[in-house]
Structures are given as C-alpha cells and as structure tokens.
Amino acid sequence: NAGVMQNPRHLVRRRGQEARLRCSPMKGHSHVYWYRQLPEEGLKFMVYLQKENIIDESGMPKERFSAEFPKEGPSILRIQQVVRGDSAAYFCASSPGTGRFGGYTFGSGTRLTVV
Amino acid sequence: QKEVEQNSGPLSVPEGAIASLNCTYSDRGSQSFFWYRQYSGKSPELIMFIYSNGDKEDGRFTAQLNKASQYVSLLIRDSQPSDSATYLCAVQTQGGSEKLVFGKGTKLTVNP
Numbered sequence A: 001n002a003g004v005m006q007n008p009r010h011l012v013r014r015r016g017q018e019a020r021l022r023c024s025p026m027k028g029h030s031h032v033y034w035y036r037q038l039p040e041e042g043l044k045f046m047v048y049l050q051k052e053n054i055i056d057e058s059g060m061p062k063e064r065f066s067a068e069f070p071k072e073g074p075s076i077l078r079i080q081q082v083v084r085g086d087s088a089a090y091f092c093a094s095s096p097g098t099g100r101f102g103g104y105t106f107g108s109g110t111r112l113t114v115v
Numbered sequence B: 001q002k003e004v005e006q007n008s009g010p011l012s013v014p015e016g017a018i019a020s021l022n023c024t025y026s027d028r029g030s031q032s033f034f035w036y037r038q039y040s041g042k043s044p045e046l047i048m049f050i051y052s053n054g055d056k057e058d059g060r061f062t063a064q065l066n067k068a069s070q071y072v073s074l075l076i077r078d079s080q081p082s083d084s085a086t087y088l089c090a091v092q093t094q095g096g097s098e099k100l101v102f103g104k105g106t107k108l109t110v111n112p
Helices: none
Strands: A005-007 A010-013 A019-024 A031-037 A043-050 A053-056 A065-068 A075-079 A088-095 A110-114 B004-006 B011-014 B019-025 B032-038 B045-050 B054-058 B061-066 B071-076 B085-092 B100-102 B106-111
Touching: A005 A088, A010 A019, A019 A088, A019 A110, A031 A075, A043 A065, A043 A075, A043 B100, A075 A088, B004 B085, B011 B019, B019 B032, B019 B085, B019 B106, B032 B061, B045 B054, B045 B061, B045 B071, B071 B085
Parallel strands: A010 A110, B011 B106
Antiparallel strands: A005 A019, A019 A075, A031 A043, A031 A088, A043 A053, A065 A075, A088 A110, B004 B019, B019 B071, B032 B045, B032 B085, B054 B061, B061 B071, B085 B100, B085 B106
16 A cells, blocks of 8 residues: 655756656545645645646746646656756645545655755 | 744753743644653754643643643643753644644753
C-alpha cells in the first residue's frame, strides 16, 4: 500500500533547461495537489488536478510552469527554462476526493536545484 | 489575501516540558485546521486536524481551536528531543476545495 510517490528525489538543472517532476498518487486517489516550498518559507499551493482536468491553478506562476494529470500515468509538473529562483522543494499530495477532508499525505518531494 | 500567521521561533523548551505552538488565520470562513511536523530535509507529516471549537487530544498532542478569535494552537506534553522539528499550521478555507494555506512554521527545539 504505497504512499504518494515522487521522483526524482533530487534534480539538478542548468539555467534555461526544463525540469519535469512526477507524482503518482496513492492507490484509489484521484485528486492531486502540488505545493512549493522555497528555502525558509512555508508551503505554497500551486495547482490542484483531477484526472485529465486542472481544477485550480491559482498558485501557478503565469509563465514557464504547467501541470497535467493524464488518464494513465503520473501527474507531471513541468518547469520550462528554469531560473535560479525556481530552486525549491516541490511536494505532491493526493486525496480520494470523497468524505470529509482530514488532511493529506505528502510525497517525499523533489528538491530542484538550478545552477 | 488569506493568511496564516505563526511565530517563526525558534522555540526552545527543556525535555519533559510542555511546548505551546500558536497560529492565527485571517479567513473567518475557514473550515478545518491542520498541524504538520516537518523534520529538516523531509516532507511534512500530518500530526492532527481539528474542525470544531475546543480541544482535541491525541496522545501527547492537543490541538485547540477558537474560531471566534481565529486562533488555533498545538500543545505537546512531555516534550522529547525527537519532537524537535518545524511545525506548520495549515488552514482549509471556505469553498469546499481541499486546498490548504500554510503558515511559515515554528521551529521547535527540545533540549535534553
């Protein structure tokens, strides 16, 4: 009964490259959330997805960032043309989307370093 | 702008003492409240959640909620060095979404 799986755990990219972060939700969960944690900062909501739909992307930067959750496979957070300011920990969480919300479990995160 | 405020700390307590962590929130319509613990370099781990005014106890942890004052707290009794971590307060705002707004966290150190 695996939890939320994220990969890679660590990712190093040069400025201008693309970063792809993957998240597989817990079994039976159809809702995925992405959060970003900048150094010494709290977690900031980025995007909420259900299968094949973006429900809320109010926390996504307007440019260079995109997210998807296809019918098959993991959710992907894509950052194009990365800059130093994108260096952060990116966490994914999932929920079943039914019943009263009792909080969600985060994956282990992807730590992105832009050099 | 919906905000969640926490004292950044660091908060230092001796082993065996009670650690008290506080959080205020700006959105009066907020529904549910969560405390996460985050060890350095790790992902946040859910400790407790509370929906209703009053206290909720789970082992050494007690969450307290006062919606009139827009205040939520976490008490850790018999603090242990292993409790040393950053504690994040999170609030689910009104609207039905499971999106959480997090505070910046309070760093707790429990000294042996």
